[in-house]
Amino acid sequence: MSILQLAILTIFAVIIGQWKKARLLGLLGTSAFVLYWLQPPQAMVNMTFWFPTATLAVTVLAWSLTASAEARSWKRNWQAALVLTGVILLVDMNRYFQIEQVFITMTPRLQWAAAAVAIVAALVLLMPLLGKFQHLYYAIAASGLVALLALIKTPSALERLIGVVSTLRGNEAMELVPLSWLGFSYVSFRLLHTILDRKAGRFPSVPLAEYVNYVIFFPSFTAGPIDRFEHFSNELNSPALLDRQGWMDAGERIFAGMFKKFVLADALAWIALNDEFARQLQTSGWMWMFLYAYSLRIFFDFSGYTDIAIGLGRLMGVRLPENFAAPYLKPNLTQFWNSWHMTLTQWFRAYYFNPLTRAIRSSKLPLPQPLIVFVAQVSTMVLIGLWHGVSASFLLWGLWHGIGLFIQNRWSDFAQTRMSALAQFGVGQSVVKYAGIFVTFNFVSLGWLFFILPTPALAWQAALKLFGIA
Amino acid sequence: MDVHPLRILIKALFLFVALNIIYALIDPPISQVSAYNTIFPGRVRMPFGNDVDPFAVMVDDVDVMFASHSVSHKKTTKEYRVVLIGDSSIWGENLAAHESISVLWNAKDIQCGDRSVKIYNLAYPHPSVIKDLVILDKAMEYDPDLVVWFVTLNTLIPRRLSPFLAANHERAVRVLDTYDIPFVQEDALLASETTFFQKTLVGQRSLLARLIKLQALGVVWAATSADMKTPLASGSVLSPDIDGDDRYRGMKPAPDLNKMMLFDAIKAGHDIAGSTPIIIFNEPMFIADGVNKDIRYNDFYPRWAYDQFRESLHAAALTSQWNYLDLWNAIPSEYFSDTPLHLSAQGEQLLIEEIDPVLNSFACN
Numbered sequence: 001m002s003i004l005q006l007a008i009l010t011i012f013a014v015i016i017g018q019w020k021k022a023r024l025l026g027l028l029g030t031s032a033f034v035l036y037w038l039q040p041p042q043a044m045v046n047m048t049f050w051f052p053t054a055t056l057a058v059t060v061l062a063w064s065l066t067a068s069a070e071a072r073s074w075k076r077n078w079q080a081a082l083v084l085t086g087v088i089l090l091v092d093m094n095r096y097f098q099i100e101q102v103f104i105t106m107t108p109r110l111q112w113a114a115a116a117v118a119i120v121a122a123l124v125l126l127m128p129l130l131g132k133f134q135h136l137y138y139a140i141a142a143s144g145l146v147a148l149l150a151l152i153k154t155p156s157a158l159e160r161l162i163g164v165v166s167t168l169r170g171n172e173a174m175e176l177v178p179l180s181w182l183g184f185s186y187v188s189f190r191l192l193h194t195i196l197d198r199k200a201g202r203f204p205s206v207p208l209a210e211y212v213n214y215v216i217f218f219p220s221f222t223a224g225p226i227d228r229f230e231h232f233s234n235e236l237n238s239p240a241l242l243d244r245q246g247w248m249d250a251g252e253r254i255f256a257g258m259f260k261k262f263v264l265a266d267a268l269a270w271i272a273l274n275d276e277f278a279r280q281l282q283t284s285g286w287m288w289m290f291l292y293a294y295s296l297r298i299f300f301d302f303s304g305y306t307d308i309a310i311g312l313g314r315l316m317g318v319r320l321p322e323n324f325a326a327p328y329l330k331p332n333l334t335q336f337w338n339s340w341h342m343t344l345t346q347w348f349r350a351y352y353f354n355p356l357t358r359a360i361r362s363s364k365l366p367l368p369q370p371l372i373v374f375v376a377q378v379s380t381m382v383l384i385g386l387w388h389g390v391s392a393s394f395l396l397w398g399l400w401h402g403i404g405l406f407i408q409n410r411w412s413d414f415a416q417t418r419m420s421a422l423a424q425f426g427v428g429q430s431v432v433k434y435a436g437i438f439v440t441f442n443f444v445s446l447g448w449l450f451f452i453l454p455t456p457a458l459a460w461q462a463a464l465k466l467f468g469i470a
Numbered sequence: 471m472d473v474h475p476l477r478i479l480i481k482a483l484f485l486f487v488a489l490n491i492i493y494a495l496i497d498p499p500i501s502q503v504s505a506y507n508t509i510f511p512g513r514v515r516m517p518f519g520n521d522v523d524p525f526a527v528m529v530d531d532v533d534v535m536f537a538s539h540s541v542s543h544k545k546t547t548k549e550y551r552v553v554l555i556g557d558s559s560i561w562g563e564n565l566a567a568h569e570s571i572s573v574l575w576n577a578k579d580i581q582c583g584d585r586s587v588k589i590y591n592l593a594y595p596h597p598s599v600i601k602d603l604v605i606l607d608k609a610m611e612y613d614p615d616l617v618v619w620f621v622t623l624n625t626l627i628p629r630r631l632s633p634f635l636a637a638n639h640e641r642a643v644r645v646l647d648t649y650d651i652p653f654v655q656e657d658a659l660l661a662s663e664t665t666f667f668q669k670t671l672v673g674q675r676s677l678l679a680r681l682i683k684l685q686a687l688g689v690v691w692a693a694t695s696a697d698m699k700t701p702l703a704s705g706s707v708l709s710p711d712i713d714g715d716d717r718y719r720g721m722k723p724a725p726d727l728n729k730m731m732l733f734d735a736i737k738a739g740h741d742i743a744g745s746t747p748i749i750i751f752n753e754p755m756f757i758a759d760g761v762n763k764d765i766r767y768n769d770f771y772p773r774w775a776y777d778q779f780r781e782s783l784h785a786a787a788l789t790s791q792w793n794y795l796d797l798w799n800a801i802p803s804e805y806f807s808d809t810p811l812h813l814s815a816q817g818e819q820l821l822i823e824e825i826d827p828v829l830n831s832f833a834c835n
Binding site: 247270274277289 | 690
């Protein structure tokens, strides 16, 4: 996102925040448009249009699956349907408008876009026929979303699939090109939350505009936070008053976010470790410095985006949840993960860690407590790793943190009694705290090697250089 | 205290405008501020590269470029300072910094009596004799004892206005006017004169951003001694077979190409250098020996144009009594890399062997 795009989004947010009538529809149209606007151009030009369209299609289908017959009524939703259809067709018609500053001009023919809208509309109309099999369809939809997420997180698989489709359509075999479906990682988690909660009977039936607004809320659809529907819905329907303090808070968050993202993170990027630097750096001291620069850069970049999202939301009266709470100043790994990308870890805790732990504990096979902790923590962190991309490097990053959390968990139990005497003294307390912060920060920083470097072999070589072995 | 957000916004806007105006009025000499040669070691060649290269940034401003270069380091009485001027082949495109000509040459540790010969690579990619003059003009501030100037046909034929000349238009116009050098793009050069808006913080934002990035990259330079992404593997990639087109930059064979060549600029270079000697070398080039070798020497030069250039340069050097050496075919073809003028590291080493005796004769006599 550029500063100009951010300025335009801020204007959108201010207008929507001041809009009393048709606020939901205004937000819906803006968010749908921003989906297209921010989608990076793809080497396969048509995908620049089809990725955001697919996001809208999947969202609308997920809504129709979770909504009751009453919530699905035409009377309650015709305006939202019209807005979404209008945005899709208007964006597609850029092939005639030729406004290349806004979107690609080589969009698919209008009949293709219209056909896609018609197919989604037909599927929505057919949804009531599911009847008593609805629960089965929740499971299928959730599995389908996970499979789709896995597919787009495995770039080689997605590229090959598109190559096969292209060949089947009679086109020449295409060179594999990287694809980027903006925001789908976050969109899919919001959709899974609604489908799984609906299946468990915890999710309310809501009209189309409210549902789609939650899933593709434009300040947060690209990089979070991942809000829960109930909280978002309350904020959206009873927006916080934008008084003087509200304006100040929103402005402060946006400017703080911009400073973090465009000044600190972008400047640190010049000296942050990357595969090229890792190859050229020869001394351990410089390696550590460049690795620390990366650690700070990823934090400022990500938390900067969160600040901007929270500030934009505030302008519209929506208080988004916090996503970071000084994670690098936490004295252990558990606290780090409770303050780093908090809404993602909360999501995994709610939909994977807790159900898994409950399932193991209630199973007939008696497992010792440490083993339950090990299995739950390691598998959760591996899944979080793979959420970033299906590769050996992200798998190892997940294992690194999973095993780290387990060791820290065991150490805490072990040290609780033995260290308590030391912690009684003020100085001892400080030593334990700062030593914890130092160890945690360095542990997390070392883990970033798997994030930065394209292969585990390179990460291993870099680790050896860090410790002066290679 | 309850402050209205609008008041803060208005105050911020006022401060922003005031800062911009004050900055433009003061016009601080920011381009001479540098962390190189103090916090970080000076670079061994001019900063150059594209935006995706994590080691490089393009600055174009000659003051900024020199401030980051090791030539800005104070000269001692024991130093015999040699500056190299030329284009990408001398800068060392596709070569790592440690493989570039001045580093390889300095590794020989040439001594003349109690003076140590230090070679500085001031070449900058883009063949243009006017660009070379601007660099030479600036280089004279650093008290060189000898100037080694590499030229080729492309250097002497006027080209469109480069970003380098636009960024240094004041110095370029001064040199062109002082030495009365005909330059077809002078109007465009004059049009790029700095306006008041361009002197403000907003107008200078690109230069400021690049200047700051260049200083930050001092950390990368100090840590890696690399100033560009891992270069291409050495080894010739040029085909001995070439296209049969006999045109030179769109021009059909003509006997008066030499009239376009800016020999006046080389004369001006001698005036700028004053009592400092200049040696001019005709750069070595790849000579194809396959298909169409009778029409062209390589992808850059058809025979008719290059032969005319060599004859004319030779004649001009004789008439003006320049120190001149023609090295056009001094390096075998296997030592060129991606273009007919770019040398591999081994090629650079061979070039040093060719020039070294000449340099010694100047430095040690």
